[in-house]
Amino acid sequence: MSIDIDTARRVAKLARIRVEEDALPALAEEFNAVLGFIEQLSEVDVEGVEPMTSVTPQRLKRRVDEVTDGNMQASILKNAPDAREGFFAVPKVVE
Amino acid sequence: MSDLNKLTLSEARDGLRKGDFTSVEVTETCLSAIAASGALNAFVHNTPEIAMEQAKAADARIASGEAPAMCGLPIGIKDLFATKGVDTQAGSRILEGFKPEYESTITTKLFDAGAVMLGKLNMDEFAMGSSNETSVYGNAVNPWRRGNEDTQLTPGGSSGGSAAAVAADLCLAATGTDTGGSIRQPAAFTGIVGIKPTYGRCSRWGVVAFASSLDQAGPMTKTTRDAAIMLEAMCGHDAKDSTSADLAVPNFEAMLTGDIKGKKIGIPKEYRMEGMPEEISKLWDDGADMLRAAGAEVVEISLPHTKYALPAYYVIAPAEASSNLARYDGVRYGHRAKLAAGDGIDDMYEKTRAEGFGHEVQRRVMVGTYVLSAGFYDAYYNRARKVRTLIKKDFEDVFAAGIDAILTPATPSAAFGLGEMSDSDPIQMYLNDVFTVTVNLAGLPGVSVPAGLSAKGLPLGLQLIGRPWEEGDLLNIAHSLETAAGFVSKPEKWW
Numbered sequence: 001m002s003i004d005i006d007t008a009r010r011v012a013k014l015a016r017i018r019v020e021e022d023a024l025p026a027l028a029e030e031f032n033a034v035l036g037f038i039e040q041l042s043e044v045d046v047e048g049v050e051p052m053t054s055v056t057p058q059r060l061k062r063r064v065d066e067v068t069d070g071n072m073q074a075s076i077l078k079n080a081p082d083a084r085e086g087f088f089a090v091p092k093v094v095e
Numbered sequence: 096m097s098d099l100n101k102l103t104l105s106e107a108r109d110g111l112r113k114g115d116f117t118s119v120e121v122t123e124t125c126l127s128a129i130a131a132s133g134a135l136n137a138f139v140h141n142t143p144e145i146a147m148e149q150a151k152a153a154d155a156r157i158a159s160g161e162a163p164a165m166c167g168l169p170i171g172i173k174d175l176f177a178t179k180g181v182d183t184q185a186g187s188r189i190l191e192g193f194k195p196e197y198e199s200t201i202t203t204k205l206f207d208a209g210a211v212m213l214g215k216l217n218m219d220e221f222a223m224g225s226s227n228e229t230s231v232y233g234n235a236v237n238p239w240r241r242g243n244e245d246t247q248l249t250p251g252g253s254s255g256g257s258a259a260a261v262a263a264d265l266c267l268a269a270t271g272t273d274t275g276g277s278i279r280q281p282a283a284f285t286g287i288v289g290i291k292p293t294y295g296r297c298s299r300w301g302v303v304a305f306a307s308s309l310d311q312a313g314p315m316t317k318t319t320r321d322a323a324i325m326l327e328a329m330c331g332h333d334a335k336d337s338t339s340a341d342l343a344v345p346n347f348e349a350m351l352t353g354d355i356k357g358k359k360i361g362i363p364k365e366y367r368m369e370g371m372p373e374e375i376s377k378l379w380d381d382g383a384d385m386l387r388a389a390g391a392e393v394v395e396i397s398l399p400h401t402k403y404a405l406p407a408y409y410v411i412a413p414a415e416a417s418s419n420l421a422r423y424d425g426v427r428y429g430h431r432a433k434l435a436a437g438d439g440i441d442d443m444y445e446k447t448r449a450e451g452f453g454h455e456v457q458r459r460v461m462v463g464t465y466v467l468s469a470g471f472y473d474a475y476y477n478r479a480r481k482v483r484t485l486i487k488k489d490f491e492d493v494f495a496a497g498i499d500a501i502l503t504p505a506t507p508s509a510a511f512g513l514g515e516m517s518d519s520d521p522i523q524m525y526l527n528d529v530f531t532v533t534v535n536l537a538g539l540p541g542v543s544v545p546a547g548l549s550a551k552g553l554p555l556g557l558q559l560i561g562r563p564w565e566e567g568d569l570l571n572i573a574h575s576l577e578t579a580a581g582f583v584s585k586p587e588k589w590w
Contacts, residue, residue, distance in 0.1 A: 003465075015417060015464040016424075017457055018445035027461070033520045034462050038406040041478050044485065051480030055308060055487065055538030056295050056563065060337050075196040081431035088426050093440050 003031040099124040101264045104168050104321035105348075111157055111167045118157065118167030121267075122150040122211050125169045128265045129213060134590040137250075137260040139174060139232045140182040140215040149211040156209060165328045166209025171260045171269040174215045175222055176202050176312075177301040181212075185303040186220040186230040186253075189451025190429045199301025200333045201270065201312050208328040213266050217256025220453045221420065222277055222305045225527035226516065227255025229455045234513050237285060238263040238586040241551040245589075248510040248553070251281030251527075257315045258285040262586060268316040268325050272302060274309045275408055276531030279543035282315055283505035283556025286545040286584060288577070289315045290322045290570070293563045294538035295340035298333030306415035307338075309408075309535040319544065319574040323347035326566060342564060350567035351574045356390035358572060361498040365401035366530060368507070375504045375555065378547045382502055382557045385579035386572070396498060398489040403482050404533040405525060410466050410479035411536075416456075417463025423451060458521070487537040494562050500572050503530045505556035509549040530558060540566045542573045545582040554584065 003011075008028040012019040019027060077083040082090070099121040102110070110116055126146060129138050146169060153167035177183050177195040184190040198206075206212070217235040219227050226249040227235040235255040237248040239262065250259040254271035258281035261269050271278040273291035282289025290313045297312040304310060314325035327348065332341040362383055367376070383393045425431035425447030432446035452460065466475035493501070507529055516524050534541035540563070543556040557576065561569030 007465075011461050011465045011468070013445075014468060015457075015461045016421075016441065016444040016448055017452065017461065018442075018449040027458075030458055030521065031462060031465065033522060034409060034458070035465075037522050037525075038410050038466075038475065038479070040406045041403060041410070041475075041482055044400070044403055044478075044482050046478060046481035046485070049481040049484050051477050052483040052487065053480075054338075055483075055536075056293070056338075056340065058295070058338075058340065061334075061341070063334070072196075076427075078196055079193055079428035081425060081429070090426055091434060091438060091440050091443055 003028045003035065100128045100267070102267060103317045104267050104324050105318070107168055107267055108164070108324070112162055118150040118153040118211060119147065121167065122146050122169045122213070125213055125266055132263060132265050132590055135236045135238060135259050135263055136233055137217055137235050137256040137263065137265060138171065138214045139217045139256065142181055142212055142214045145181070146211050146213050149206070153209045153211060163208040164324050165205055167211065168209070168267050169211040169213050170205070171213050171216045171257060171266040172202060173254055173257050173270050173272060174218050175272050175303045176270060177303070178202055178212070178215065182215060183303070184231065185222070186218045186232060187451065187453070187456065188231045188430060189423045189448070193429050197301060200298035200335060201302065201329050204331065205328055210328070216260055216269055219253035219255065220456050221303065221416070222253040222272055222274055223416070223455050223459055224252040225276070225280060225524055226513070227252040228513060229453050231453065235259045236513070237510050238590065239285060239510060239553050240586070240589065241553060247513045249284065249513050251284035251510060253277040254281045254315060258282055258287060261285070261287045261315050261317060263590070268314055268321055270312060270329070271315040272310060272312045273535065274305050274412060275535050276528035278313050278315060279531045279541055279558055280506050280527055282543040283545070283554065284510035286554030286582065287315060287317055288319050288322045288542065288544055288573070289313065290326060290542040290566065291534065291540065292326060292330065292566050293540045295338050296330050296566065298336040298339045300333055300335040304419040306412040307419060308415060309412060319570055319577045320348060320351060322542065323351055323570050345567050347567045347570055350571050352571060353575055353578065355386065355572050355575045358391040358499045359497050360386050360391045360393045361396035361493050361501045362393060363396050363398045363401065363501060363503060365398050366503045368529070372508060374549050375507065378555050378557060379502070379504050382546055382576060382580070385576060386502065389575045389579060396493045396501070398493065398533070400482065400485045400489050401533060404486055404536055405529055407479040407482040407486065408532045408536060409525060410475050411483065413459040413463030414467050414476050415463070417460045417467060420456070420460050423448060483536050486533055490537045490539060499562070500569055501560040503558045503560065505530060505543040505558040509551065509553035509555055534560050539563055540569050542569055544573050544577050544580070546576065546580040547582065548584060554582070
């Protein structure tokens with residue numbers, strides 16, 4: 001499997017990272033180095049093996065479905081690059 | 096009393112309890128050492144006011160006779176831990192200016208136990224790296240040098256600042272985190288002890304996430320005894336981390352009996368890699384001899400899927416990172432790119448992430464995005480998770496056969512020069528974690544112990560891997576190895 005420039009462009013878009021056109025060939029090459037390395041996994045016989053979901057055998061704890069925390073609007077907005085009138089502000093998303 | 100910063104945690108604890116000196120005195124000595132350590136670039140956000148306030152409170156607690164384990168002991172905190180009101184950037188530009196409104200569970204526990212925070216420590220960006228060269232703060236520098244050469248060496252990574260700070264006696268100990276070797280490799284490169292506990296021992300709440308199924312925090316200390324003391328203060332169940340284990344935390348220090356008679360130590364033949372430097376191979380053999388002389392039985396074992404650990408890691412870790420790092424979107428915290436007129440929300444995301452993430456982080460996020468994308472999920476991500484199951488089974492099989500711990504080298508070489516790896520492809524850097532990454536994939540505890548010096552006079556470490564939840568037994572074996580190896584060298588001060 002080899003990654004071409006179109007695939008690199010598509011992956012960058014999916015990851016929401018702006019990559020300029022002239023940087024795409026080098027990026028594709030780096031992807032190919034990493035993918036070439038992980039390609040070794042295809043040698044392993046994984047027939048009948050379950051993919052790991054939890055490294056320690058444990059059942060997730062359950063708790064009562066109730067509100068345990070809250071009322072901290074100021075704290076939550078404190079680190080926002082742009083907060084106005086109690087909201088996070090972002091560029092217009094609907095016309 | 097000018098050398099109080101050189102004390103171990105246990106020496107300082109005992110001296111404080113006896114009244115030989117105060118926490119304020121130890122803390123002031125560390126703060127002076129930090130102020131004179133700019134060349135190491137280990138501490139990146141200093142918190143002297145907090146430190147002095149905590150030291151005074153600790154002295155009061157000690158005077159009242161109520162002094163928990165870490166009371167009055169000054170430590171450094173890796174920049175990955177959220178510390179309330181104190182810069183927490185995970186070594187990244189994208190979190191520039193971020194001051195959490197909350198405290199991580201681990202730092203809360205340490206502070207409750209009386210620990211004193213001197214400041215935040217340098218690290219690879221989002222803990223992605225093995226040399227501390229991906230940090231937005233610039234390189235942390237190893238206090239060790241090759242003989243009389245003045246080449247600057249890496250302290251390792253990602254917990255490079257923590258390792259450099261402890262080795263240079265800027266603090267008595269530090270917190271680290273380990274996703275593929277980020278505690279154990281820097282500990283080995285700087286001649287200190289670092290333990291990654293069993294997955295689930297330490298709460299991940301408030302620790303900036305890299306790869307959630309692999310990340311674990313742990314202590315980086317001058318001795319195994321210190322590792323036992325500090326680990327106990329960091330461990331324990333936390334309802335805020337659903338993967339945190341609800342198990343009692345033993346008194347690890349009390350388990351350092353020095354008696355390892357009859358323990359069965361495995362030497363995995365697959366770790367004897369082609370091209371392994373003679374001095375690493377000899378260190379490993381010497382370590383096995385030391386454990387044998389202490390009464391342990393040393394046997395060869397096989398972990399057949401070892402070769403596939405790094406490739407599996409470089410699917411799983413980037414996949415989880417691409418998901419975890421999706422939260423850095425320029426909306427809720429951290430950096431937001433300046434937008435041009437007419438830019439929409441996608442432009443904001445894309446520009447913010449291109450500016451905020453460094454090159455290695457961008458590459459890993461994109462590799463993760465690729466291996467999770469439609470059409471490749473089964474071929475890469477699911478296959479890697481199956482291989483992970485097999486890697487864990489390798490360890491389960493040897494433990495079921497009676498092995499108590501496994502001895503391996505900690506790293507394939509001594510510390511290398513900063514910039515020496517910059518021309519090689521990323522895989523060369525990834526190979527640093529070849530002996531440590533299996534442990535994260537299997538969720539096991541692993542400890543790096545300084546065991547000797549290279550021909551050039553640099554520290555070399557051995558790794559011991561233990562059974563799940565048996566950190567106490569593991570530290571006891573590590574303690575025996577430490578005693579037998581008698582590593583006492585310190586870097587000569589040049590900074």
